[in-house]
Amino acid sequence: MAEAGGGEEYLFKIVVIGDSAVGKSNLLSRFARDEFDHNSKATIGVEFQTQVVELDGKEIKAQVWDTAGQERFRAVTSAYYRGAVGALIVYDISRKSTFESIKRWLDELNTHCDTTVARMLVGNKCDLENIREVSVDEGKGLAEEEGLFFIETSALDSTNVNKAFEIVIREIYDKVSRKILNSDSYKAELSVNRVSLANGVDLSKEKNGALSCCSR
């Protein structure tokens, strides 16, 4: 993919967060592979998918990160937030408790990322209208209060999934264009963040640090 010197490359890291079983992994698989797994199991550790999106004729790589919803896994995932420029904070419209956790997720996001990160509140599983516990207005209300974008999605029937990611990517792109947000900082971070097992055995020392993560 390396087009040496040709055109700009964009790589945006976006994290997906929210309680267990709100549908984070399926939102991601719907976006990246247009797939939905009815028997999707709890995510263990950290996973990510890369999806290329075209915006204003530019190719943008969205690297979307997915992790476990259980509180305890937070200890593993401070690396998870590193370099993120966008975040989807997800709840399940059919389970009120997942909506009530949103503030906690926002707090966590704020401690790991700076305020320029593009944030969107996502009410997932909107196909479950008959057992809805969180109204659209409640979602909107919270989003306005916290200064977030808001959308309701269904990973199951695809409603608004691409749109949710596109809005976030667009917002990041605009911020990058206006130099509010510097996506190079993530690239730089990646090239510094080489594999160091224990103290400083750097597997990639022989390569110079100028490679961006997009040049594989």
Place this chain on the structure above:
Amino acid sequence: MRALSGARLLWVEYTTRSPSSPSSSSSSFLIPLRSVLLIVASSSSSSSSPVSSDRVTNKKQISSGVFIVSLYILGSLKSPWSRRRRKHALLAKQWKSLFDVDDETNSSVSESSDDPEDTKPLLGSMDTEDNHPYEPVASAPDKLETQPASNKTENFATWRRIIRLDAIRANAEWIIYSPSQAEVSEEKARKRAESVELKDYDNLEPCRIYHAARLVAILEAYAVYDPEIGYCQGMSDLLSPIISVIEEDHVAFWCFVGFMRKARHNFRLDEAEDCFFVYRMVVVLFRRELTFEQTLCLWEVMWADQAAIRAGIVKSAWRRMRLRAPPTDDLLLYAIAACVLQRRKLIIENYNSMDEIMRECNSMAGNLDVWKLLDDAHDLVVTLHDKI
């Protein structure tokens, strides 16, 4: 398809350690993992192409492993759990208090009750051979008072909720290995689900409802038994194969306790940061990377090694048996190092970031050969055993 039986899976817990050991033993697995990966990363090129060992070696070792783990069922050995101190049952009131959402400390439940009826919810509606229910070890209930700092916002109510979410989405791979449970009636399954207050299972087949209900009963009992760990996502992956081959909940519970005695340290996540690219392998012991059958092969070899060590089969005896690798307590660690090593060249030459390595490690799922993995792990045991 290899025949699976409860006897093969049952892990005999020979240890004579104090029953309160869940919270008192060694540190997490991740520190030694780091050093093995370090040695793998820095070892000379000769070790990147290890001489493949004879596959028969592993087969032999597995046979002896099966033999050892089968002793309890086949032989006349007294139950290893018979030494376990039994304690009085929880009162119904005490049990119920664990479910109180607002009860942050899950108040102490160390009082006693003589009514065996009261412990039924602990292991679901279980049948014990001597009408004496198994109970949490002496120290476990007291620990309910102090939630560990590592999960201060988690309590029993949290675990209870997540256990149910995970039980419902447990995979169905086990079904073909457990025909009797596969045929469970809808009525029995629903009754079972009701007994553990399982909901939202309408789209599941009866056998999966039944499986989920058993997972809930045992995982919840475990969370009471070992409140320091409680429930952590991934534990249902470890329990599911056990209940597939063991039909009685109380037996399955104690097998799980034996399994967790070592595996529980992997759920202490505070040391995991440096190794997060192999984190899933550590936590669910390759369950996500391998098929059901392959996973059992790997686990059995691990358990056989651990049992051999507990039984005092020392290195020299192992040599006399002409097996190359001595038994190790940390075969999981060597297996993880081995599968990273299998991709060493690729990783060094092509990957520049943690992200790419993580993706490579995640992509091993479904692409590992368990026999090659064991061969390579045993080679590493031989190569590195003395260095560590």
